[in-house]
Amino acid sequence: MLDRIRIVLVQTFHPGNIGASARAMKTMGLRDLVLVNPRSFPDAEATRLAAGASDLVEQARVTSSLDEAVKDCVQVVGASARLRAMPLPHYEEPDEMARSLVTNAATGPVALVFGRERSGLTNDEIRHCSHQVSIPADPEYGILNLSQAVQILAYETHRAWRQRQDSGFVYQQRQEDTPPTREQLEHFQAHLSRVMQQSGFLTQPHARTEQQLQALFARAEPSRKELSLLRGLLSAVEPKQS
Structure with missing residues (x-):
């Protein structure tokens, strides 16, 4: 058109x-x-x-x-x-x-x-x-x-x-704004859980801390690049295996 x-x-x-x-x-x-x-x-x-x-x-x-x-x-x-x-x-x-x-x-x-x-x-x-x-x-x-x-x-x-329904228009998405896959999110959540447990942050096994943090990151909708930064931060503070 x-x-x-x-x-x-x-x-x-x-x-x-x-x-x-x-x-x-x-x-x-x-x-x-x-x-x-x-x-x-x-x-x-x-x-x-x-x-x-x-x-x-x-x-x-x-x-x-x-x-x-x-x-x-x-x-x-x-x-x-x-x-x-x-x-x-x-x-x-x-x-x-x-x-x-x-x-x-x-x-x-x-x-x-x-x-x-x-x-x-x-x-x-x-x-x-x-x-x-x-x-x-x-x-x-x-x-x-x-x-x-x-x-x-x-x-x-x-x-x-x-604004027409038949336009098919989508805004150009920068690579760094690309949303992560479900698999990438699951790896991040597992990494976060591991670090919290290894660091002693989680002391009550029945606390809802993990679920609350997962809900927080779900609302934040981090991009792949942002998720990669968070994974890097977790790796930096993760206790090293002797």
């Missing part, structure tokens, strides 16, 4: 903003980038600021008009800081827009359109859109860099997608 969500940049003046926007897209799983009459492209600055998203810059399509960029889309949302005197549906909140965009992406390509750095989209370009969205900001200084605007709306879009 995310592959059907297109980011369209109209007449971008600074090529670095193309790269920064590509980077913002890739962090949110979006890959379809279309450039309408960019001032300078390809450009080394675009590739440099894309960092790890240079592949999106290399794959970006260039069109001569906004109509060409969005003619196959079932929904086209124009991002605009200014409300236009046009009877277009307007999303007051980006999250509302994102839910609609993701829903429509299930049926066909959709697009988020961003205008020029200084002047945004023209009235004629807005007419090629089916909806408008604005990013709420401080009225005294509501100025966002192009790539910042892309990042915000891309995040809201990704958030709306991952």
Whole structure:
């Protein structure tokens, strides 16, 4: 579904903003980038600021008009800081827009359109859109860099997608956060019990100390790395066999 969500940049003046926007897209799983009459492209600055998203810059399509960029889309949302005197549906909140965009992406390509750095989209370009969205900001200084605007709306879009039951999204799990197996937990508990007995910590055979400690570690949900650290600590204090 995310592959059907297109980011369209109209007449971008600074090529670095193309790269920064590509980077913002890739962090949110979006890959379809279309450039309408960019001032300078390809450009080394675009590739440099894309960092790890240079592949999106290399794959970006260039069109001569906004109509060409969005003619196959079932929904086209124009991002605009200014409300236009046009009877277009307007999303007051980006999250509302994102839910609609993701829903429509299930049926066909959709697009988020961003205008020029200084002047945004023209009235004629807005007419090629089916909806408008604005990013709420401080009225005294509501100025966002192009790539910042892309990042915000891309995040809201990704958030709306991952909250769907059919998204299948899972957060990336670092290796050190991997939960231990039942066997590893049982080895740890046996090691802990052995050390407590050998050290003289357990003096009452019927005390519930072991069960209470097992419950404590079960609530703590230690990772494999953390469990390994605890095993190392137990080995360090374990009485040495003569």
